[in-house]
Amino acid sequence: MSAEVFSVFYQFADVFAFLILSAAGLAIVFGMMGVINMAHGEFIMCGAYVTVGLVNLGVPLAIAQILAALTAGLIGVAVEFLIVRRFYKRPLDSLLATWGLSLIVTQSMLLIVGSAVRGIGTPEGSFAIGGYTFSTYRLVLFGCAVAVLGGLYIVFMKTRFGVIARATMQNAAMAKALGARTGRIYSISFGIGTGLAGLCGALYAPTMTLIPTMGATFVVESFVTVVIGGANVLLGTAPAAVFLAMIRMALNASYGQIIGQIGMLVAVILIIRVLPEGLSSVLVRRGR
Amino acid sequence: MFKLLEGPQTLGRGKIFWSCFLAVLAGALTYPLFADSYDVGNFAYFLIWIFMALGLCLMWGYGGMLSFGQTLFFGIAGYGYGVLAINMGGGTATIAALALSVVLAMVAAGILGYFMIWGGINGIFFGIVTLSATLVLAFFLGQTAGPEWHIGPARLNGFNGMKGMDPLAVGDFYIEGSALYYVMIALIVIVYLALRMLVNSGIGNVIVATRENPQRAEMLGYDVRKYQLLTFVIGSGLAGLSGALYTSWGQFITPSSIGLPAAAMPIVWVAFSGRSDLTATLVGSFLLLFGFQTITVYSQQAALVLMGALLLATVMLAPQGFVLGIGKLAADWWSGRRRRDDSPVMAEAGRLQSEES
Amino acid sequence: MSLVEVKGVSKRFGGLTAVSDVDLTVNAGEVHCLIGPNGAGKSTLFKLIVGLYPPSQGSILFDTVDITKERPYARVQRGMSIKMQAPSVFKELPVRQNIQIALQERLSGAERIAEEDRLLTLLNLGPDSDKLAGALSHGQQQWLEIGMALALKPQLLLLDEPTAGMSPEETFKTGELIKSFNAEGMTVLVVEHDMAFVRQVAQRVTVLHLGKIFARGDLESILQDAKVAEIYLGKTHAH
Numbered sequence: 001m002s003a004e005v006f007s008v009f010y011q012f013a014d015v016f017a018f019l020i021l022s023a024a025g026l027a028i029v030f031g032m033m034g035v036i037n038m039a040h041g042e043f044i045m046c047g048a049y050v051t052v053g054l055v056n057l058g059v060p061l062a063i064a065q066i067l068a069a070l071t072a073g074l075i076g077v078a079v080e081f082l083i084v085r086r087f088y089k090r091p092l093d094s095l096l097a098t099w100g101l102s103l104i105v106t107q108s109m110l111l112i113v114g115s116a117v118r119g120i121g122t123p124e125g126s127f128a129i130g131g132y133t134f135s136t137y138r139l140v141l142f143g144c145a146v147a148v149l150g151g152l153y154i155v156f157m158k159t160r161f162g163v164i165a166r167a168t169m170q171n172a173a174m175a176k177a178l179g180a181r182t183g184r185i186y187s188i189s190f191g192i193g194t195g196l197a198g199l200c201g202a203l204y205a206p207t208m209t210l211i212p213t214m215g216a217t218f219v220v221e222s223f224v225t226v227v228i229g230g231a232n233v234l235l236g237t238a239p240a241a242v243f244l245a246m247i248r249m250a251l252n253a254s255y256g257q258i259i260g261q262i263g264m265l266v267a268v269i270l271i272i273r274v275l276p277e278g279l280s281s282v283l284v285r286r287g288r
Numbered sequence: 289m290f291k292l293l294e295g296p297q298t299l300g301r302g303k304i305f306w307s308c309f310l311a312v313l314a315g316a317l318t319y320p321l322f323a324d325s326y327d328v329g330n331f332a333y334f335l336i337w338i339f340m341a342l343g344l345c346l347m348w349g350y351g352g353m354l355s356f357g358q359t360l361f362f363g364i365a366g367y368g369y370g371v372l373a374i375n376m377g378g379g380t381a382t383i384a385a386l387a388l389s390v391v392l393a394m395v396a397a398g399i400l401g402y403f404m405i406w407g408g409i410n411g412i413f414f415g416i417v418t419l420s421a422t423l424v425l426a427f428f429l430g431q432t433a434g435p436e437w438h439i440g441p442a443r444l445n446g447f448n449g450m451k452g453m454d455p456l457a458v459g460d461f462y463i464e465g466s467a468l469y470y471v472m473i474a475l476i477v478i479v480y481l482a483l484r485m486l487v488n489s490g491i492g493n494v495i496v497a498t499r500e501n502p503q504r505a506e507m508l509g510y511d512v513r514k515y516q517l518l519t520f521v522i523g524s525g526l527a528g529l530s531g532a533l534y535t536s537w538g539q540f541i542t543p544s545s546i547g548l549p550a551a552a553m554p555i556v557w558v559a560f561s562g563r564s565d566l567t568a569t570l571v572g573s574f575l576l577l578f579g580f581q582t583i584t585v586y587s588q589q590a591a592l593v594l595m596g597a598l599l600l601a602t603v604m605l606a607p608q609g610f611v612l613g614i615g616k617l618a619a620d621w622w623s624g625r626r627r628r629d630d631s632p633v634m635a636e637a638g639r640l641q642s643e644e645s
Numbered sequence: 646m647s648l649v650e651v652k653g654v655s656k657r658f659g660g661l662t663a664v665s666d667v668d669l670t671v672n673a674g675e676v677h678c679l680i681g682p683n684g685a686g687k688s689t690l691f692k693l694i695v696g697l698y699p700p701s702q703g704s705i706l707f708d709t710v711d712i713t714k715e716r717p718y719a720r721v722q723r724g725m726s727i728k729m730q731a732p733s734v735f736k737e738l739p740v741r742q743n744i745q746i747a748l749q750e751r752l753s754g755a756e757r758i759a760e761e762d763r764l765l766t767l768l769n770l771g772p773d774s775d776k777l778a779g780a781l782s783h784g785q786q787q788w789l790e791i792g793m794a795l796a797l798k799p800q801l802l803l804l805d806e807p808t809a810g811m812s813p814e815e816t817f818k819t820g821e822l823i824k825s826f827n828a829e830g831m832t833v834l835v836v837e838h839d840m841a842f843v844r845q846v847a848q849r850v851t852v853l854h855l856g857k858i859f860a861r862g863d864l865e866s867i868l869q870d871a872k873v874a875e876i877y878l879g880k881t882h883a884h
Contacts, residue, residue: 036412086604091412092354093603096559100603103549103596107589216548220423223416258431265424269400269417272407296742490749497746500735507695507733508747509721509797 003130008249010134013142015248019241020145021203022218023225024152024233025196031231032169032189034091035084038099040222041215042106043072043194047201048210049113055120065202072198073191080190085183102215109212117210137206144203148196152233155192165189169231220261224268244268293481295488297350297496299565299615316473320466328469334577335472336533341557341573342483342566343526349563350487351519352499353410357400357418358527358554360425363546365393365528366535367429367444370453373536374442378454386456386532393528394521401520405513419551426547449542456536468537476570479526483566486522495519527554549592556599562612572611647706648673648801648832649694654703656689663689665856666703671801676823676833678843678864681853682876687836688730690853691805694834695727696720708800724800726793728807730836732786734793736779740770743778743789747796760796767822768792783810791819795826802826804835808842820845844868852876 026040037043047068054064083101087094125136156162168175168185176182200218208214225244229236247267252260294301300309320328340358347353368389373382404417433446444450456463456471463471486492497505498512505512535541544550561572576598583591606613651669655662664686671677679687692698694705696717704713712720735743744761752760765771768788773781778789787810794802804823808816816839823846827833837843843850843864850867852860854876860867867873 036416083600083604090603090607092415093607095354095412095415096555097600097603099552099555100596100599100601103552103599104593105596106549107592107596111587111589111593213548216423220420220427223420227413227417227420258428261424262428265420268420269403272409272417273403274407296739493742493746493749496738497735500737501733503697504733504735504793505746506716506718507721507727507729508793509718509726509750511716511718 003132006129006134007132010138011249011253012245014138015252016241016245017138017141017145018204019221019225019245019248020148020238021141021196021200023222023229023237023241024148025193025200026222027226027229027231027233027237028152028196029190029193030226031233031236032165032193033084033088033186034231035087035094035098036091036223036226037084037190037193037197038095039079039102039105040194040197041217041219042102043076043197043215044201044204044218045106045109045212045215046075047072047198048205048208048214049109049117049201050198051202051205052117052120052210056118061120061123061206065199065205068202068205069195069199072201073195076194076197077187077191079194080187084190085186088186106212106215113212115211119208119210120206122206141203144199148199149234149238156234161185161188220265224264228268228271290485292485292488294484295492297487297492298484298567299612299619300567313473313477317470320469325465328466329464330581332465332469332472333537334574334581335469335476336530336537337553337557337577338476338530338570338573339479339526339533340530340554341561341569342479343523343530344554344558345561345563345566345569346483346487346495346526347519347523348558349565349569350492350499351495351516351523353516353520354412354415355418355520355523356415356551356555357422357524359546359551360418360422361393361397361524361527362531362534363422363425363429363541363543364396364531365389366531366541366545367450368392368528369532369535370450370541371439371442373453375440379457380459382454382456382536383458386536389532390525390528393531394525397521397524397528398517401517401524405516405520422551423547426543429543429546447543449540449544450535451540453535453539455539456533463536472533475529479529480566480570487566491515491518549595552599553595556595556602558609559602560598560610562609562615564608565612565615568609568612568615571615572609575611646673647671648708649834650706651690651694652704652706654690654693654700654705656686656693656698657701663856664693664700667853667856667858669851669858671832671834672849673800673832674827674830675848676827676835676846678847678850679834679836679853680838680843680850681859684855685853686856687853688805689856691727691729691803691834691836695725695803721797721799725803726795726797726799726801727803728787728790728794728805730805730809732783732790734778734781734786734789736777738778739775740778740781740789741765741774744792744796747793751796751798764792764796784812784815787811791822800832802831802833804833804837806836806838808837808839813841816842817845 022044025043026037029035029037050068050071051061051064054067055061059067079101083097084094087097122135123137126133127136128134156165164175164180165185167178168180168182172182208217225237225240228244229238229240244264244267248260248264251263319331340362344355344358347355366389369385372385372388376385400418400421404414409417429444430447432444433448435443437444437446442450442453456468461467487495494505494510494512494515497508497510498515502512531541534545557573557576558569560576562568580591580595583594602610647670649669649671651667654664654667656664667686667690669690679690681687689698693700696712696715700713704711706712707720707723707725710723712723735746741761744764745757748757748760762771765774768791770785770788770792773785778786781789787807791804791807794804808819811819820842823833823835833846835846847864850862850864851858852867852873859876860870860873
C-alpha cells in the first residue's frame with residue numbers, strides 16, 4: 001500500500017516540478033513588470049544547450065547546470081536593457097517584441113546548429129519501493145522545484161532587494177519617488193526570470209532530445225500556470241501548480257500525456273469562466 | 289448600404305481611392321492571361337492567407353482583442369475540410385465541406401470565446417490563452433500517427449499530416465489553377481468589401497467603442513460581451529476559411545501549419561501592415577507573403593528569422609505598422625499638395641498626437 | 646411616484662464600508678442633488694445604481710422593477726444613463742462618432758444626423774465635431790460625455806460632478822441645460838460640490854456622510870441645517 005501511495009506522490013511530484021520549473025521565471029517577470037516574455041521557451045532552450053555543451057566539454061553536470069542558469073540570466077539582463085524596457089508602458093507590444101525575438105533565436109539556431117545535438121542521457125540511478133522502480137533524477141527535479149520556491153521566498157521576503165522589489169510591484173511611481181532604482185530592479189527581476197528559465201532547461205536537458213524548438217514543449221504549461229496563478233509567484237503560481245498537477249496526474253495516469261495536457265487546458269478555460277471575480281481582479285490590474 | 293463602404297473606420301475614400309481599387313482589381317483579373325500557370329498557382333497560394341490576416345485585423349485592430357489563435361481555427365477548418373471531403377466524397381460535396389468546416393471553426397471560436405469573454409479575459413491573457421489552445425491542438429494532432437486515429441476513412445496521420453482529400457470541385461470540374469485563382473480573387477473582394485461595410489456600420493461603431501472604452505460602451509446600453517464574441521467568431525471564421533482553402537489547394541495539411549512558428553505569422557503580417565486598417569492589412573500581408581515565399585525557396589529558416597526581425601522592428605520603430613504609416617504619409621503629402629485647407633490636417637494631427645501619448 | 650428606490654443598500658470593499666444601509670428615493674420628474682464631503686460614498690452609490698458594483702446588501706428598484714442583479718447595459722436599456730466622475734469618452738474616435746454611437750440605437754438616417762447636429766450645437770462642440778475626443782479639453786470632454794448620456798434620452802439621468810473643471814459661466818449653462826431637460830420630463834440625480842449649482846437646479850437634496858444618509862429634504866431646509874454646515878466645515882471632526 002505504501003508503495004502505491006509513494007507512486008502517486010512520485011507522479012504528482014514529477015508534474016508539479018515540471019509546472020513550477022517552467023512557470024517560475026515567466027511568473028516573476030509577469031508579476032514584477034506585467035510583461036509576458038514570449039521568448040521564455042528560448043531561454044529554457046538556451047539553458048539546455050549550454051548545459052549539454054559544457055558537459056560535452058567535461059564539466060560536471062551540476063556545475064554545468066548552474067553555469068547554464070547564470071548564462072540565461074545574464075542574457076536576460078541584456079535583453080531587458082536592449083528591448084524589453086522600452087515596453088513597460090505597452091505590455092501588448094512587449095509580447096510582440098519578445099515573440100519576434102523568439103522567432104529570430106529559434107530559427108537562427110536551426111540555421112547554425114541544425115536540428116540534432118548529441119544528448120547526454122539522464123543520470124543513472126533508481127530505487128525500488130514495493131514492486132515499483134523510481135528514477136532518482138525525477139525526485140531531484142522535485143527537490144529543485146521546492147528549492148526554487150524556497151529561494152524565491154527568501155529573496156523576495158527576507159532581503160533588502162525583495163522589500164524594494166515588492167514595493168516597486170505595488171506602486172512603481174511611489175517606489176521611485178522614495179528613491180528605489182526601479183530600472184535596476186526591473187533588470188534584476190528579468191534576469192532572475194530568465195535565469196530560472198535557463199535553470200529549467202538545464203535541469204530537463206538530460207531527460208530530453210535537444211532541438212532548437214524544444215522551448216515550445218514548456219510554454220503551454222508555463223502559460224496556463226501563470227494564467228491561473230496570476231501575478232504572485234509564491235501565493236499564485238505555487239497553488240496553481242499544485243492544482244493543475246493533480247488534474248494532470250489523474251488524467252495522465254488513465255489516458256496518457258496528451259489527454260492530460262488537453263484536460264489541463266480545458267480545466268483552465270473552465271476556471272476562468274467560473275471564477276471571473278478571482279481572476280479579473282488580477283487581470284484588471286495587470287492584464288491591460 | 290453601399291455608403292458604408294466608406295466611413296471613419298476605414299482609410300481610403302473618394303474617386304481616387306476607388307479608381308486605384310478598380311485598377312488593381314483589373315490587373316489581378318487579367319494577370320492569368322499573360323502569366324504561366326505555375327505562377328498563377330503560387331499567387332493563389334498567397335491569397336489563401338489573406339483571409340486569416342483580415343480576420344486578425346478585425347479582432348485586434350478594430351476590436352482590441354489580440355488573439356494568437358488564428359492558426360487554431362485555421363487548423364480546425366483545415367482538418368475539418370479534409371475529414372469532410374474524404375467522408376462525403378469528392379465533387380460538388382467539397383463545396384459543402386468547405387462551408388461546413390468554416391462553420392466548425394466558428395462554432396469552436398464561439399465556445400472558446402464564450403468562456404474567455406464571459407470570464408473577463410482581456411489584454412495579454414487573451415493572447416496567451418488562445419496560443420495555449422493552439423499549441424495543444426498542434427501537439428495533439430502530432431500524436432495521432434497511429435491507425436486508431438481516424439474519422440471514418442480519414443486518417444489524421446500525426447506529423448505527416450492528413451492527405452488524400454479532393455480539392456474543391458463542381459461536379460467533375462476541379463477548381464484548380466486559374467479557376468482557383470479567380471475564386472480567391474472573388475472571395476477576397478467580397479470579404480474585403482463586406483468587412484469595410486461591417487466596420488463602418490452601427491455594429492462596427494460598437495466594436496471600436498468597445499476597444500476604446502468597454503465601460504462607456506456598456507453605459508450606452510450595449511452588451512459588449514456579445515459584440516466581442518461576434519468579432520471573435522467572424523475573425524476566427526475567416527481564419528477557418530483560409531484553413532479550408534489551404535487544405536483544398538494542396539490536398540494535405542499537417543500540424544506544423546498550426547503550431548509554432550506558424551501561429552506567429554498572422555501577427556507579423558498584421559502588425560507590420562497596420563492593424564487599425566483593413567486596406568493596409570490587405571496590401572501589407574500580400575507583400576509579406578510574397579517576400580516570405582520568395583525567400584523560403586532558398587531557406588525557410590532565413591525567411592522566419594526575417595519575419596521575427598520585422599515583428600521586432602515594427603514594435604520598436606512603428607508600433608502602428610509600416611504600411612499604414614507610409615500610406616498616411618503619402619495621403620498627407622497628397623492632400624497637403626492639393627489644398628491648403630488645414631481643418632482635416634488638424635484632425636489628423638490630433639490623431640497622431642493621441643496615438644503617441 | 647418613485648422612479649428609483651434604493652433599499653437598505655451597503656457596499657463593502659474589504660474592511661471599508663463605503664456605503665452603509667442607504668435608503669434613497671428619487672421621484673419621477675425631479676432634480677435631486679446628492680451632496681456630501683469627499684469620501685461620503687456618493688460616487689459609489691452612483692455605481693451601485695447603474696450596476697458597476699454589485700451591492701453587498703440591499704436592493705435597487707427602477708420603475709418598480711428590482712434591478713439589483715441586472716448588468717449595467719440592461720439597466721441602461723431600461724432608461725437610465727450616467728456621466729461618470731472622470732471623463733469617460735472614446736478618445737481615439739471623432740467627437741461626432743462618440744455621439745453617433747450613443748444615438749444609433751434610437752435614431753437612424755437623416756433624423757440621427759439632425760439630432761447629432763442639435764446635440765453638438767447644444768454642447769458647443771459643433772466646430773470640434775471632427776476632432777478626436779481625446780484632443781478635447783477636460784471641460785469639453787465633460788460636455789461630450791453629458792451629450793452622450795443625453796443622447797440616450799433617458800428617463801433617469803445620473804450626473805457625477807458634471808461641472809468639475811468648468812468656468813462659472815459654463816457651470817451656469819450646464820445648470821440651465823439640466824433644467825430644460827427636466828422641464829421635458831427627465832428625472833435627474835446629480836452629485837455636486839458646487840453649492841451655487843445645487844441652488845440653481847436642485848428640487849430635493851440628500852446629504853451623504855461617511856456612507857450614511859445624514860439629512861434629506863428640500864434645499865432651503867438643508868442649507869439652514871446647522872449639522873450639515875458642521876460636516877462641511879469639519880467641526881464634528883477635530884483633526
